[in-house]
Amino acid sequence: MxxxxxxxxxxxxxxxxxxxxxxxxxxxxxxxxxxxxxxxxxxxxxxxxxxxxxxxxxxxxxxxxxxxxxxxxxxxxxxxxxxxxxxxxxxxxxxxxxxxxxxxxxxxxxxxxxxxxxxxxxxxxxxxxxxxxxxxxxxxxxxxxxxxxxxxxxxxxxxxxxxxxxxxxxxxxxxxxxxxxxxQKAQRELAHERDRLRLLLETNNAVATHLELRDLFDSITASIRRVLKADVISLTLLDPELNQLKLYALDFPGANGFIEEGTTCTLCGCPATTAITQREPVVLSRQELDQSESTVSKRLVAEGVKSACCVPLLLRDRTLGALNVGSLQEGAFTLADAEMLSEVAKQIALAVANSLAYQEIAALKDKLAKEKLYLEEEIQTGYNFEEIVGDSQALKRVLKQVQTVAATDST
The missing domain is CATH 3.30.450.40 (GAF domain)
Known part of the structure; x- marks a missing residue:
């Protein structure tokens, strides 16, 4: 010693x-x-x-x-x-x-x-x-x-x-x-893996069952809450032409009205911006939310949100938006939670892409229908003119004279 x-x-x-x-x-x-x-x-x-x-x-x-x-x-x-x-x-x-x-x-x-x-x-x-x-x-x-x-x-x-x-x-x-x-650690890891697989299965079933994006969102919020401490869940979609984000869907029981569905913001004015631009999950602390200058962050803080996690909706080289969760507790989300949510977002991205494609097809069908109606009206107008001429000898003589004059240099 x-x-x-x-x-x-x-x-x-x-x-x-x-x-x-x-x-x-x-x-x-x-x-x-x-x-x-x-x-x-x-x-x-x-x-x-x-x-x-x-x-x-x-x-x-x-x-x-x-x-x-x-x-x-x-x-x-x-x-x-x-x-x-x-x-x-x-x-x-x-x-x-x-x-x-x-x-x-x-x-x-x-x-x-x-x-x-x-x-x-x-x-x-x-x-x-x-x-x-x-x-x-x-x-x-x-x-x-x-x-x-x-x-x-x-x-x-x-x-x-x-x-x-x-x-x-x-x-x-x-x-x-x-x-x-x-x-205990092994048990927690097994429970986490079980919850992850269950969430993915339920999300996959929801994607296959619900054609409407809003119906899909409503069906997966309960599944997400069973796994994550999420008081608020939202889906934001990106409009690349306007460089703008729209709060497409929001599930926030007990909200005070500071943030609502349909809210739009510029790409630089939203907590999900980093996730969308860098194409990576982002976990936000209370301090980061408090210090953020974005209007959406300030509204979330006003609602009492103290932590958040945003994951991008990725489909090959496209970024369609973000799936977001927030909690009234500090430090509610971990990197492991972000990874799990990212896997859910991959499936939702497919549904979003299908929904956007459906909207484009619907808009195209509507455009074609309007053009078809216009052409039919034009044709109908021409057909009615022939009916007006009919067997009238007087109108036929006038048309004959017009045709004769049109072929000369007369004025």
């Missing part, structure tokens, strides 16, 4: 055994690591003097040491948080403990010259001495558990011996918690 101090603890074996029992009770009572460490921060100071207890795990993906939990034994919480801090193994004292699988006591951080980045972070919250122990099970080396004190030389080798017993129990709890988190 590095820099071990002489034994200074007078804690009785009985008290320490009782403390170990309390550690076991805490482990049994808490499934998640933050709540476990909050409990330990209150239980253990009775037998081991410390001000901070922290959990640092090795991140195998980045090969760094990451602070997962840092709790204080004091009644007031510390103002500076180190949770989430990542350090290179060689710059972290816990990295040394994890690598060498040995306890490490540093009696004076002020005098420690190693682990520059890690020592700087600990000094920043007032820590003057630490006791660090490896967290290891029979299956893997997890990381380290650290105890910090606002006093120098706060830990003895007797403290370290006792805390090693604590660390062994906590290592098993940490491994179990990590397995539980991994299982």
């Amino acid at each position: 590095d820099k071990i101090l002489p034994a200074q603890t007078g804690k009785s074996d009985t008290a320490q055994y009782c403390a170990l029992l309390k550690v076991s009770e805490a482990i049994a009572a808490h499934r998640d690591l933050p709540s476990l460490f909050r409990d330990l921060a209150q239980r253990l100071p009775a037998v081991a003097s410390f001000d901070f207890i922290g959990l640092v795990l090795h991140d195998t993906t980045k090969n760094v040491m990451k602070v997962h939990v840092l709790e204080t034994a004091a009644a007031r919480p510390h103002t500076t948080r180190l949770d989430g801090l990542e350090l290179p193994i060689e710059e972290s004292s816990t990295g040394w403990v994890w690598t060498h699988q040995q306890p490490l006591i540093i009696p004076s951080l002020a005098e420690e010259t190693r682990f520059t980045m890690g020592m700087t972070a600990l000094r920043g919250i007032g820590v003057q001495s630490v006791c660090l122990l490896p967290l290891t099970t029979a299956r893997r080396r997890l990381g380290a558990i650290g105890f910090g004190s606002l006093k120098p030389s706060a830990f003895s080798d007797a403290d370290a011996d006792f805390l090693k017993q604590v660390a062994r129990q906590i290592a098993v709890a940490v491994e179990s918690a990590l397995h539980y988190e991994q299982a």
Whole structure:
């Protein structure tokens, strides 16, 4: 062990055994690591003097040491948080403990010259001495558990011996918690994939069932809401000739009327502009909506919308518009949500293209019908003129004279 101090603890074996029992009770009572460490921060100071207890795990993906939990034994919480801090193994004292699988006591951080980045972070919250122990099970080396004190030389080798017993129990709890988190993550991923496939299937069925675009939109809003936290769903269509966007369809229960169907805006005055021009999904935060100068964004903010996601309607090299969702909650949409919505938008884009083609065909049919009617009227007019001439000898003589004069230079 590095820099071990002489034994200074007078804690009785009985008290320490009782403390170990309390550690076991805490482990049994808490499934998640933050709540476990909050409990330990209150239980253990009775037998081991410390001000901070922290959990640092090795991140195998980045090969760094990451602070997962840092709790204080004091009644007031510390103002500076180190949770989430990542350090290179060689710059972290816990990295040394994890690598060498040995306890490490540093009696004076002020005098420690190693682990520059890690020592700087600990000094920043007032820590003057630490006791660090490896967290290891029979299956893997997890990381380290650290105890910090606002006093120098706060830990003895007797403290370290006792805390090693604590660390062994906590290592098993940490491994179990990590397995539980991994299982929960896998379950969430499976649920997300199930919801994605269900949404795509329902959208596909809606596209096949509903010929009218508005009917299609109405049928998929419920499906979208089952998967996403969407308070508002809208469909905006692009008019490339006018360089203008039109709010074709809007589903916003409880809206206050600040935004309505049929609203038009220039391409540079709409939250969906970036999605349309860059042909990529866009997730908008509350701050981005608040700071936007577009009229539509201001109306959304007035309605209480605090986050949004816009995905383009793409069909080969054409951009037809955007499918948009908004929420009254902050941070309601993730990039994974945007990707899912993009797949829905691909199917809707086909329906939009079909609808636009249908409208063009209908307009062409109407034009042809009008031209046909005009020609029929012209023909009818000519036919009626022949009827007027009929067998009238007088009219025939006049027409004959007109024909004779027309063939000469007479005026």
